[in-house]
Amino acid sequence: AGSLKDSVATKSRVHAVVETSRTAWWEKARFGMFIHWGVYTIPAGVYDGKEYPGLGEWLMHDAKIPVATYKDYAKKFNPTEYNPEQWVKMAKAAGMKYIVITTKHHDGFALFDSKASDWNVVKATPYGKDLIKPLAEACRKQGMKLGFYYSQANDWNNKGGAAADGHWDKAQDGSFDDYIDKVAIPQVREILTNYGDVAELWWDVPTDMTKERAAKFLPVVALQPNIITNDRLGGDDKGDLFTPEQYIPATGIKGLWETCMTMNNTWGFKTNDHDWKSGKSLIRNLIETASKGGNYLLNVGPEPTGKFPAPIVERLAEIGKWMDVNSESIYGTTASPFKYLPWGRATEKAEANGNTTLYLQVYTWPTDGKLLIPGLDNTILSAKFLANGKALTTGKANDQLFVNVPTAALDETSTVIKLTIKGK
Numbered sequence: 001a002g003s004l005k006d007s008v009a010t011k012s013r014v015h016a017v018v019e020t021s022r023t024a025w026w027e028k029a030r031f032g033m034f035i036h037w038g039v040y041t042i043p044a045g046v047y048d049g050k051e052y053p054g055l056g057e058w059l060m061h062d063a064k065i066p067v068a069t070y071k072d073y074a075k076k077f078n079p080t081e082y083n084p085e086q087w088v089k090m091a092k093a094a095g096m097k098y099i100v101i102t103t104k105h106h107d108g109f110a111l112f113d114s115k116a117s118d119w120n121v122v123k124a125t126p127y128g129k130d131l132i133k134p135l136a137e138a139c140r141k142q143g144m145k146l147g148f149y150y151s152q153a154n155d156w157n158n159k160g161g162a163a164a165d166g167h168w169d170k171a172q173d174g175s176f177d178d179y180i181d182k183v184a185i186p187q188v189r190e191i192l193t194n195y196g197d198v199a200e201l202w203w204d205v206p207t208d209m210t211k212e213r214a215a216k217f218l219p220v221v222a223l224q225p226n227i228i229t230n231d232r233l234g235g236d237d238k239g240d241l242f243t244p245e246q247y248i249p250a251t252g253i254k255g256l257w258e259t260c261m262t263m264n265n266t267w268g269f270k271t272n273d274h275d276w277k278s279g280k281s282l283i284r285n286l287i288e289t290a291s292k293g294g295n296y297l298l299n300v301g302p303e304p305t306g307k308f309p310a311p312i313v314e315r316l317a318e319i320g321k322w323m324d325v326n327s328e329s330i331y332g333t334t335a336s337p338f339k340y341l342p343w344g345r346a347t348e349k350a351e352a353n354g355n356t357t358l359y360l361q362v363y364t365w366p367t368d369g370k371l372l373i374p375g376l377d378n379t380i381l382s383a384k385f386l387a388n389g390k391a392l393t394t395g396k397a398n399d400q401l402f403v404n405v406p407t408a409a410l411d412e413t414s415t416v417i418k419l420t421i422k423g424k
């Protein structure tokens, strides 16, 4: 029999992650937590008595809130329930291996102590303390990698910052290059200097960013030689990561990629967005993404108090229950070798002994109890439920290998079958 790769339709891409020490953790991680947090959680989608339909963190722009009015919200930002240890614990329990937090979003509000602008949590809020520092400490303590989102171009409060479709308040006007030189670059230096190792740098919305302006940031990024950067700095910088957003690419991608998604319809907390995706659909997104060789960055929008909204806590726990017994089928796996499986997806792991482990991610159970694996020619050495190790028998009919399985999952976590097959 040919190798697994020969026998199934040729892969629509080559899994070309360059295994270097700098990116080795990436494929092992597969699952991270995005956190969007800031002053926009105070109005939380409502301005002047009107509910705005857009993203919570875009309210200042969508409602054209004047700078002075928006800055007043900071006087109410006092996250007394902020508990970064607990945040990291919840991320870890869900099976997440890294956290990416907005250190400064488009409203220009810095969640860290910055000398480059007083529009920050220490100077502008009653809370008066750096929010990033304790999170970095909690991540270090709990072995969680930490990444930083930084809105390098859009800044609707610091003078001269870009605004995707123009400023609405004269107080925002100023030189964009002055903003880059005096706010953005110094702040990127602050976040890459003051909080220890930074695993990922998440640029976003490169409005007005030219090659020359983008190039100015690179010597600062070099302060963190092992950092992985995304493809949104601007200019012709592609970074290390392709970053589809709110969707999973139809076919696999060459190299490192990460899709980021929300659990409802907003990144930043909104009082009235209750359109939550089910835990099951979030687990499916994780499986789909890993089965194409990508990472899943799932967003949390904490409330202004620092609490995670209850629906998010519930979903993180549900994902964690599935990951407790199935994470081996996600971490350190590579994309499915199959072009198509009628009943679900697969992830793969090459074993040191030359054999291959296949994790069959079953969504639809066969009514006849025979899970056919089209295109698999290799000898099946063993088959079992990953969740409880229960052995399964296999067979072959009309030249198609199959696994004998029940007609439905034993429970909501027994959805993965671990196959050991001979060779590649």
Ligand code: FHN
Residues within 6 Å of the ligand: 055, 057, 058, 204, 205, 245, 260, 267
């Ligand atoms: O404009 C931002 C948005 O607020 C959010 O941060 C997302 C997350 O990927 N990025 C931009 C929209 O693409």
